[in-house]
Amino acid sequence: MDVEALTESVITALSRISGEAGDVDLVGSGRVQGLEVKEGGRVRFSFHLRAEDPGTLVKFARQVVEEVSGVSEVKVDVQLPRLGGADGPRPAGNDRTLKPGSVPAPTPRPGLLAEVERVVAVSSGKGGVGKSMVAANLAAVLASQGLRVGLIDADIYGPNIPLMFGETRRPRVSGGKGHERIEALEAHGVRLMSLGFLLDREQPAIMRGPLIAGILKQFIEQVEWGALDVMVVDMPPGTGDAQLSLVQTIDLDGAVMVTTPQDVATGDVRRGIKMFEKVNTKVLGVVENMAGWLCPHCGEQADVFGHGGGERLAAEMEVPFLGRVPLDAAVAVAGDEGRPTVLADPEGPAGRALFALARGLRTRLEAVPARS
Ligand SMILES: Nc1ncnc2c1ncn2[C@@H]1O[C@H](COP(=O)(O)OP(=O)(O)OP(=O)(O)O)[C@@H](O)[C@H]1O
Ligand SMILES: [Mg+2]
Structure with a gap:
């Protein structure tokens, strides 16, 4: 069994264990971190x-983990609880366990984004499913954990990332023509x-389409990102x-596909997953957004659009299911x-999810071998 498949089996096995009643799985809850799977089935995690x-x-x-077929050895580094250490959002600290899983020394990424350790795309088959919301919140969580995080809004049709972060300034440009x-x-x-x-918003979208990739490339090169973890x-x-x-x-390490329960049935998500597979980009998983609706009065969850569609789709496409984010009014308010919701309402239903x-994504990303 190859390292990648074994990694997935280990994550799946760990995801099935739940902690205290009602708690989420060991991977999603952040208990298991820094997973490394090496040739010969040697597994290590904290x-x-x-x-x-x-x-x-x-x-x-x-x-x-020992029972997972293909695993030969398991090493666990146990980290004891900190005093008063709830596992909520933490102030930025030295918590950079994001490092290449099976390669000892990080090798610089060739080409664009040479100083970035991991690049992950958040994508969807169709618009309006919560892609930007997921991207913004993932970035905010990883930054709150002390990682150096960048976020590119590559959506020229409706760029809204700056607004989601309350950023209304225009970036400063320095340098002469051609060296901006x-x-x-x-x-x-x-x-x-x-x-x-x-981009000039007045320009028709159809004209811009073929130009985007070129513009994005130039854009990435000209922006002073500095060194980034993600x-x-x-x-x-x-x-x-x-x-x-x-x-x-963009030299991607992985992609996250966002869908809503009512769009699971359409071919869009499947096409999206296939697009990434065609260019050999690992699909890190499917996120089901706007799943169910939590009644603010009685706390009862109503499955407005049925249940479990995202999970079934992920199983059918043989990609991981990363989790579901419920419909939550706090998301719109945060926008x-x-x-981002994880900062504005970390304890709410969407914030927790x-x-x-x-956390689950970080574990999976850590397990992607670095490229040379
Ligand atoms: N879980 C949720 N609960 C409530 N509202 C949500 C949730 N997820 C997203 N929304 C709202 O739905 C709208 C669409 O979300 P978002 O802009 O993130 O989608 P998108 O996929 O990026 O759309 P586009 O394709 O236009 O870029 C936003 O107004 C957002 O606040
Ligand atoms: Mg968007």
Whole structure:
């Protein structure tokens, strides 16, 4: 079994274990971090034990991984709970476990984004499913964990990332003609850039389409990103030529597909997943957004559009299911306030789900071998 498939089996096995009643899985809850899977089935991860966890949870996690076929050895670095250390949003600290999984020394990424360790695209088959919301919140969580994070708004049809971060300034441009350098704006700890800043909105979208990839390339080169641990790319919706050339321009480590329960049935998400597979980009997983509706009065969850569609789709396409984010009025409010939900309402239904999503994604991203 190859390392990639084994990594996926280990994550799946760990995801099935739940902590205290009602808790999310070990990967999504952030207990398991820094997963490394090496040739020969050698597995290593750190286990962040919580105050409320039974001590046997670590042993159980180890057993479950040992039972995964292909695993030969399991090493667990147990991290004991910090005093008063709830696992909510933490101030930026030295928590950079994001490092190449199976390669000892990081090798610089060739070409564009040479100083960026991981590049992940957030994509969708169709518009309006919450791609920008997911991208913005993932970036905000990773930044709150102390990673150096960049966020590119590659959606020229409706650039809205700067607004979601409350950033209304225009970036400063320095240098002479042909040597322009663009300053990356920073908000909520995330370095931001929007393609929308550089494009004339009056120009018809159809004319801009074929040009986007070229513009994006130039754009990435000219922006002063500095060294980053993760770059999140908010893609324009769809799976057409413009998106394909974007994907080919940026050297991606993985892609996250966002869908809503009512769009699962359409071919759009499947086409999206196939587009990434065609260019050998790993699909890190499917996110089901606007899943269910939590009644603010009775707390009851209503499945307005049916249940489990995202999970079934992920299984059918043989890609991981990363989780679901419920419909939550706090998301819209956060958008208007210019603060991602994970910062504005971290304890709300969407906030919690987005934290779990970011943790699961980080584990999967850590496990992607670095490229040379
Ligand atoms: N879980 C949610 N609960 C409530 N509102 C949501 C949720 N997710 C997204 N929204 C709202 O839905 C709208 C669309 O979200 P968003 O802009 O992130 O989608 P998108 O896929 O990026 O759209 P586009 O294709 O236009 O770029 C926004 O107004 C957002 O606030
Ligand atoms: Mg968007």
